[in-house]
Amino acid sequence: MSTQSISNMNRALVVGGGIAGMASAISLAERGVAVDLIDLDPEWRVYGAGITITGPTLRAYHRLGLIDAIKQQGAITNKTRLFRFDGTHLQDLEEPVIEEGLPATGGIMRPVLHRIMQARVHELAIPVRLGLTVDVLENTGTGVDVTLSDGTRGHYDLVIGADSVASRVRELAFPHMAPARPTGQGCWRISIARPPGFNAAEFFLGHANPCGITACAADKVYMWLLTPHIERDSFMNDEELFTTLHGLLADFGGHAGWIRETMTSGDWINYRPLAAALQPAPWSNGRIVLVGDAVHATTPHLASGAGMAVESAIALAEEIARAETVEGGLDAYEERRFERCRDVIETSVRMGQLQLEHGPPEEFARLLQGALARLNEPF
Incomplete structure (x- = not known):
């Protein structure tokens, strides 16, 4: 899949080697940016069971060129079966294919998905440094002076905070934001x-x-x-x-x-x-920007956390490539993503509230069906 090259910047630092960080690094590197990737875990591990990969998530991974590996190493299906909790079968739901050539839905073990993404990072020769985060970020007007936690320093045209829900980048550079709320x-x-x-x-x-x-x-x-x-x-x-x-x-x-x-x-x-949080605008501070759970952490009710992270990473790279300036691209990225992320987070949190309140199933179904239909729309 062809991508538009980025000509308004040369070098970027991605903080966080999870799904959002790797998707950001891949998206920028494929457009000609020299990317450094750092992660706090010295072993670059991931823990967890599986994750559901919905149609929109599969579409996002297709844009990263990773769909074939996911199909080979995960599990794909086109149907969801509904049961009463005692095992009585209620009905089957056929899952729509939202884009020609894509599977409908499926799942994959989270460590397997990370290995697939890590392999692509290595294929693109993206340098990865482990056991590190950032200690100082200083906007210079044309970039960011960075001091890492081991004392080393560097200058980057862009710093991306993809360091999850407890983001160090958010803590350092976005004082108007707050931690995710239980x-x-x-x-x-x-x-x-x-x-x-x-x-x-x-x-x-x-x-x-x-x-x-x-x-x-x-x-x-x-x-x-x-x-x-x-x-x-x-x-x-x-x-x-x-x-x-x-x-x-x-x-x-x-x-x-x-x-x-x-x-x-x-x-x-x-x-x-x-816990969940849609962080208030702005999502960028000079040449520092946030993606993924650092800025739009959601709950699992719509199975969209990974998909939203990958979408945001792709959108960030695309908008920077389209814009005359990096700052213009960062503004366009926020405008493109804010309402879609708000919809997912607010709907997911409301679905959780209904479950806690033992609310009417019809209301839950209405929220779910509406949100899934909107997620299937192009991002």
């Missing part, structure tokens, strides 16, 4: 072997704690369960995670029940409270 919900996830006969994404409805299962590989699925946030003074150990999740699944049948009876404390189980 929503009152928590999300349980487990990665486990694929249940016998499992052949499409599944949702379990009618329970106070919504649940779903997504295939991530030929032999792997991940299951999520949303609950009111469980307040604790300390992190749960593996045995506590297992026991608590096992109990929360007591009412569930079907493949969710199979997972309950098959799971062990050796399976990857995770719990985390949910």
Whole structure:
């Protein structure tokens, strides 16, 4: 896929080596920018179960040239099956293909997705330095003077903060912004072997704690369960995670029940409270800009966190390439992304509130269907 070269800048620093950071680095490097990528983790690891990759997310990864690897190493489907929480089948939903040549939907293990993106970073010969973040950022008018946490210094035409929800770049350069706010919900996830006969994404409805299962590989699925946030003074150990999740699944049948009876404390189980924030404008300060969870952190209700991060990274590079100046490109990026990100975050948070309030399913379905239709529109 052809891309427009960037002629108004030469060198960029991307802070954060997750999905948003790698997508930003790839998008800029493909347009001729010399990119440095740094990440705080000295091993550049990623933890996690699987993620759902919706049609809009697949479209964004297609724009990065990574769709074939995702299809080969993930799991693709064109259908979602709806069940009552006890396992009674309700109906099947056919997932629309939003762009010719793309799969409808699917899933992939998060570490696998990161390895696919890391391989592309290496193919583009993007230098990666690990165990680092930024300590000082000083706008000079034509760029940014940067001091890294190891004391080294450099000058860049652009600095991109893609360092997740607890962004150091946001802390240093955007005093008008605040940390993401808890929503009152928590999300349980487990990665486990694929249940016998499992052949499409599944949702379990009618329970106070919504649940779903997504295939991530030929032999792997991940299951999520949303609950009111469980307040604790300390992190749960593996045995506590297992026991608590096992109990929360007591009412569930079907493949969710199979997972309950098959799971062990050796399976990857995770719990985390949910938080969200659409950071107020401006999203740039001079030649410093934010992408991904650093500026538009959402909850998993629309399965769009990764997709929104990749979309924003692509949009940033495209708008800089189109603009006469970098600053003009940064303004156009914010204008292009703000309302779409607002829609996803506000809808997701409202869906979570309805679940906590045991609100009417019809309202939840209306929010979901409307948001998914808007997400399918071009970004």
